[in-house]
Amino acid sequence: MPTIKDVATKAGVSIKTVSRVINDEPGVADSTRQRVNDVIRQLEYVPNLSAQRLKRGRSELFALLLPRVESPYAIKLFSYILREAQKRDYSVLTLAEVNSTPITPAQIEHVVKTHRVDGLIVAPPGADNVVLMNFLKSNHIPYVTINPNLLNEHPFSVESTDEIGANEATRYLISLEHKRIAHIACMKTERFSHERRKGYIRALEDAAPAASAPLIVQGDNSIESGHNATLELLNLPDPPTAIFAGNDEMAVGVILAASHLGLSVPGDLSVIGFDDTPISHQIFPHLTTIAQPIPEIARVSVENLLELIDGKQDVPEFVQIPTRLVLRGSCGVPIQN
Amino acid sequence: MPTIKDVATKAGVSIKTVSRVINDEPGVADSTRQRVNDVIRQLEYVPNLSAQRLKRGRSELFALLLPRVESPYAIKLFSYILREAQKRDYSVLTLAEVNSTPITPAQIEHVVKTHRVDGLIVAPPGADNVVLMNFLKSNHIPYVTINPNLLNEHPFSVESTDEIGANEATRYLISLEHKRIAHIACMKTERFSHERRKGYIRALEDAAPAASAPLIVQGDNSIESGHNATLELLNLPDPPTAIFAGNDEMAVGVILAASHLGLSVPGDLSVIGFDDTPISHQIFPHLTTIAQPIPEIARVSVENLLELIDGKQDVPEFVQIPTRLVLRGSCGVPIQN
DNA sequence: CTGAAAGCGCTTACAG
DNA sequence: CTGAAAGCGCTTACAG
Numbered sequence: 161m162p163t164i165k166d167v168a169t170k171a172g173v174s175i176k177t178v179s180r181v182i183n184d185e186p187g188v189a190d191s192t193r194q195r196v197n198d199v200i201r202q203l204e205y206v207p208n209l210s211a212q213r214l215k216r217g218r219s220e221l222f223a224l225l226l227p228r229v230e231s232p233y234a235i236k237l238f239s240y241i242l243r244e245a246q247k248r249d250y251s252v253l254t255l256a257e258v259n260s261t262p263i264t265p266a267q268i269e270h271v272v273k274t275h276r277v278d279g280l281i282v283a284p285p286g287a288d289n290v291v292l293m294n295f296l297k298s299n300h301i302p303y304v305t306i307n308p309n310l311l312n313e314h315p316f317s318v319e320s321t322d323e324i325g326a327n328e329a330t331r332y333l334i335s336l337e338h339k340r341i342a343h344i345a346c347m348k349t350e351r352f353s354h355e356r357r358k359g360y361i362r363a364l365e366d367a368a369p370a371a372s373a374p375l376i377v378q379g380d381n382s383i384e385s386g387h388n389a390t391l392e393l394l395n396l397p398d399p400p401t402a403i404f405a406g407n408d409e410m411a412v413g414v415i416l417a418a419s420h421l422g423l424s425v426p427g428d429l430s431v432i433g434f435d436d437t438p439i440s441h442q443i444f445p446h447l448t449t450i451a452q453p454i455p456e457i458a459r460v461s462v463e464n465l466l467e468l469i470d471g472k473q474d475v476p477e478f479v480q481i482p483t484r485l486v487l488r489g490s491c492g493v494p495i496q497n
Numbered sequence: 498m499p500t501i502k503d504v505a506t507k508a509g510v511s512i513k514t515v516s517r518v519i520n521d522e523p524g525v526a527d528s529t530r531q532r533v534n535d536v537i538r539q540l541e542y543v544p545n546l547s548a549q550r551l552k553r554g555r556s557e558l559f560a561l562l563l564p565r566v567e568s569p570y571a572i573k574l575f576s577y578i579l580r581e582a583q584k585r586d587y588s589v590l591t592l593a594e595v596n597s598t599p600i601t602p603a604q605i606e607h608v609v610k611t612h613r614v615d616g617l618i619v620a621p622p623g624a625d626n627v628v629l630m631n632f633l634k635s636n637h638i639p640y641v642t643i644n645p646n647l648l649n650e651h652p653f654s655v656e657s658t659d660e661i662g663a664n665e666a667t668r669y670l671i672s673l674e675h676k677r678i679a680h681i682a683c684m685k686t687e688r689f690s691h692e693r694r695k696g697y698i699r700a701l702e703d704a705a706p707a708a709s710a711p712l713i714v715q716g717d718n719s720i721e722s723g724h725n726a727t728l729e730l731l732n733l734p735d736p737p738t739a740i741f742a743g744n745d746e747m748a749v750g751v752i753l754a755a756s757h758l759g760l761s762v763p764g765d766l767s768v769i770g771f772d773d774t775p776i777s778h779q780i781f782p783h784l785t786t787i788a789q790p791i792p793e794i795a796r797v798s799v800e801n802l803l804e805l806i807d808g809k810q811d812v813p814e815f816v817q818i819p820t821r822l823v824l825r826g827s828c829g830v831p832i833q834n
Numbered sequence: 835c836t837g838a839a840a841g842c843g844c845t846t847a848c849a850g
Numbered sequence: 851c852t853g854a855a856a857g858c859g860c861t862t863a864c865a866g
Contacts, residue, residue: 161613163858163859163860164859164860165859165860173836173837174836174837174838175837175859175860175861176836176837176838176861177835177836177837179860179861180836182860183861186835187835187836188835188836189835189836192835192836204610206610206611206613207859207860208551208613208858208859208860209547209556209612209613210546210547210548210550210551210556210858210859210860211547211551211842211858211859211860211861212859212860212861213547213842213860214545214547214548214551214842214843214844214858214859214860214861215841215842215859215860215861215862216842216860216861216862217842219546219547235572239593242591242593251588251590253588254579256576256579273541273543274543275546276498276543276545276546382779383779383780383781384781387781409779416753416756419753419756419757420756442719442720442746443720444720444721444724500842500843500844501843501844502843502844510852510853511852511853511854512843512844512845512853513845513846513852513853513854514851514852514853516844516845517851517852519844520845523851524851524852525851525852526851526852529851529852544843544844545842545843545844547842547843547844548842548843548844548845548858549843549844549845550844550858551842551843551844551845551858551859551860552843552844552845552846552857552858553844553845553846553858554858
């Protein structure tokens with residue numbers, strides 16, 4: 161493997177000049193820069209990361225705390241964060257729960273110290289762990305949280321627009337001329353549940369009297385709870401013609417319940433989910449849903465963290481990123497109006 | 498952050514002695530070793546990885562090539578490999594397809610050179626890419642493959658016992674006194690499909706005449722194909738009372754089809770899957786299935802790769818790791834016998 | 835615009 | 851059993 165010395169010798173310059181070229185520093189004549197770059201290409205020279213890191217006194221490594229990696233949301237977030245980090249020559253140390261063995265703050269503290277991570281990106285449930293957050297704050301370790309449940313607790317966070325997304329989902333059902341639209345709510349422990357519920361209620365209130373009053377059943381995010389909530393809803397004297405499920409799993413439960421009752425989706429019942437997880441295009445009909453802006457969340461989180469690590473002062477404290485309505489096959493015009 | 502020098506000074510020894518203690522090298526008096534360890538604990542000293550790597554001329558980094566990270570199999574494999582690597586102070590550079598954008602051999606070549614990975618762990622489809630494999634071989638880069646489709650092409654591979662697992666699944670159905678047992682086969686492009694089919698056929702043949710002849714429908718691994726294959730099977734003049742699906746997704750399709758036909762699982766039809774993916778306990782009834790030994794596959798792959806990197810000569814070339822029958826709620830005694 | 839020197843924190847031979 | 855010296859491949863001040 162060629163080193164910076166080999167490049168310097170062959171280009172007839174000092175290693176410092178090569179270093180300037182590598183790091184895009186100013187103060188190198190264009191002709192010199194070009195010559196050095198040619199040699200770099202010719203020798204297929206790549207700087208030794210370990211040497212750079214040692215000298216810079218930085219690990220160029222950040223930790224990523226994820227919930228159960230089995231969750232599709234976590235996985236997608238993970239892959240995009242990985243990709244964004246790689247673009248910027250950063251490594252990612254992923255700490256994720258496997259088989260619901262939770263990671264303790266003490267473990268994280270140990271990893272942070274051992275690997276000298278420059279910072280952290282923290283997704284729930286880590287972002288809601290007060291002990292952990294206090295450790296990070298008191299040690300002045302830069303970190304960015306993603307969709308935290310605890311608000312105003314974190315200096316820097318990146319969020320998706322759950323309220324607006326839910327509002328858009330509901331307005332879409334209204335635009336199809338559904339009047340009676342139910343909502344199956346996610347677990348109350350998650351802040352996004354409230355946001356989604358609020359967006360749903362706001363849409364109905366704005367559309368009144370074209371849409372009837374809110375009709376909400378509490379779910380627990382699982383397929384089964386979506387299934388049971390649907391049976392309950394469809395047994396009402398005046399059943400809904402459309403259901404906005406708080407997440408895709410419960411929306412799948414809606415489809416399964418409809419199928420058990422001999423109802424067709426979207427013929428007899430329209431369903432819309434939230435999250436755009438893989439299950440949304442594994443089920444039949446494919447699920448119309450609200451997509452989380454995961455690629456953008458990943459990009460902004462990484463960018464902001466690296467700026468914090470660089471000591472920049474103008475890092476935005478609170479970023480909201482818009483969700484997106486994804487039209488598939490689970491919504492239609494109501495049969496009875 | 499304390500350095501090796503601080504420890505040496507405080508313990509009254511040379512830095513070389515501290516280095517010996519850190520690396521568990523022989524030739525240090527027990528009393529010295531103890532004293533140094535005490536100081537290490539006291540100062541909370543942790544060796545600087547970048548310095549170690551620079552000096553050792555190793556990145557202590559291996560690359561992991563995964564298929565679509567959206568697949569639950571890939572995710573689980575990923576988390577366990579991560580964990581095993583961490584135990585051994587190795588970092589993992591994960592290269593995974595996102596949204597089915599395939600990784601090209603050229604990209605991998607670039608990453609291998611840029612990051613100077615010490616080796617690779619390659620899961621399909623990378624393991625079946627001849628161009629990539631040739632690049633690794635001709636550059637003498639150590640690598641281990643997991644469940645490759647191409648056999649005898651790889652110096653070192655780790656596999657699960659698909660044939661034996663399928664055989665166990667089928668024998669379990671036979672033990673419940675099912676006579677007519679069908680199989681929905683996975684895509685023919687995957688070698689494991691043939692292994693699972695073989696295991697199924699062997700079980701029926703060994704049990705004859707208690708079990709009838711093989712009855713196989715080709716699927717394509719999707720829920721939908723499992724669904725369609727089931728409709729086909731249950732329309733036969735002498736329909737099966739049990740179905741062994743080649744994977745969990747198709748087994749879910751079996752359950753959905755049964756539900757559409759008004760049949761209960763396992764009352765009217767028993768179903769067994771393969772892989773033990775998350776979907777197997779999201780569906781009702783929960784799926785009896787064959788679990789892939791992912792934790793062990795991860796451990797052995799990492800162990801073998803690190804031994805190859807260390808230049809050890811006795812690394813096993815071909816490791817098979819047993820699958821496990823997981824009993825849940827989708828199998829029962831046949832209603833008509 | 836360019837470079838010589840020093841040193842980041844370790845480990846690798848080598849000597850005793 | 852222990853240590854002094856050299857150096858891995860870079861970057862950080864500093865000088866010109």
